Amino acid sequence: MIEVKKLTFSYGKDKEALHGLDFTVEEGEIFGFLGPNGSGKSTTQKLLTGILKGHGGQARLFGKDIGEVHNQEFFQKIGVLFEFPYLYANLSAVDNLKYFSSFYPENQLRDAEELLEKLEFKRDFLKKPVASYSKGMRQRVSMARALLGNPKLLFLDEPTSGLDPSGAVLFRKIIEDERQKGTTVFLTTHNMQDADLLCDRVAFISGGNIVALDTPKHLKEQNSSRSIAVSYLYQGKREEKSLKFPELETGISFPHDEILSIHSGEPTLEDVFIRYTGRGLAG
Numbered sequence: 001m002i003e004v005k006k007l008t009f010s011y012g013k014d015k016e017a018l019h020g021l022d023f024t025v026e027e028g029e030i031f032g033f034l035g036p037n038g039s040g041k042s043t044t045q046k047l048l049t050g051i052l053k054g055h056g057g058q059a060r061l062f063g064k065d066i067g068e069v070h071n072q073e074f075f076q077k078i079g080v081l082f083e084f085p086y087l088y089a090n091l092s093a094v095d096n097l098k099y100f101s102s103f104y105p106e107n108q109l110r111d112a113e114e115l116l117e118k119l120e121f122k123r124d125f126l127k128k129p130v131a132s133y134s135k136g137m138r139q140r141v142s143m144a145r146a147l148l149g150n151p152k153l154l155f156l157d158e159p160t161s162g163l164d165p166s167g168a169v170l171f172r173k174i175i176e177d178e179r180q181k182g183t184t185v186f187l188t189t190h191n192m193q194d195a196d197l198l199c200d201r202v203a204f205i206s207g208g209n210i211v212a213l214d215t216p217k218h219l220k221e222q223n224s225s226r227s228i229a230v231s232y233l234y235q236g237k238r239e240e241k242s243l244k245f246p247e248l249e250t251g252i253s254f255p256h257d258e259i260l261s262i263h264s265g266e267p268t269l270e271d272v273f274i275r276y277t278g279r280g281l282a283g
């Protein structure tokens, strides 16, 4: 669905933002594109969606070069959720979606009110202007906008930003439902939980380079210390011990009276990211 080879982009002389990215995204895959601020995520997404022009290397979408793919037919096949919602503040949710519906062929459209209901949008606000909405409500309208034309390829930039935990769970379920229908998802995020729970594969981007690309599970396994931390009571005192392979295979053989807790030494996806880049996701 997306094939990128040696992709470069410069904002001017000596301002190369992408230094030769290589990745592919398969049809029906949820692909996570993760990196700290300024690493090149937006630049890549803008090149793929046709907002920025002038790349080096190669990028193909739906089998066509990005130099020639960005026509009306392309925009009718994709859905985009931007990090900063592009909605008309003086129009209601319903009127915004009515307007955006006019960009798609009628037989491809989803019912806007049904979508908003699925996204648990508050009915009382359906006809009130977007200017009166909370961040979470705007995010719901933006997601409805992205899904309105039944996209084959969905670009999502920080989809759960501004949502409370139950809203984030709902959005993850909706993204997963889209994939079940065969939609390909290119997910740009700082949110490691979203990436870990949703993505089939993730690419870590740092300083305009992809520094790792694999499934979240493999990345964590490859970077695991293969140890467990055991907390226990022995002769009235609380103690802790770290057990590594091959010691682990013989079980908990040291003297103890009661085991209090056992934690695996598996790193989180964020730990792995920091190991690859030496930087946290905050920047």
Ligand SMILES: Nc1ncnc2c1ncn2[C@@H]1O[C@H](COP(=O)(O)OP(=O)(O)OP(=O)(O)O)[C@@H](O)[C@H]1O
Residues within 6 Å of the ligand: 011, 015, 017, 035, 036, 037, 038, 039, 040, 041, 042, 043, 044
């Ligand atoms: N319009 C611009 N003009 C000049 N340099 C830019 C411009 N936009 C981005 N850059 C630079 O390109 C590099 C990549 O920026 P980009 O916005 O793609 O990063 P990002 O990973 O999307 O960051 P964020 O998480 O903050 O959105 C950064 O060094 C940034 O300063």
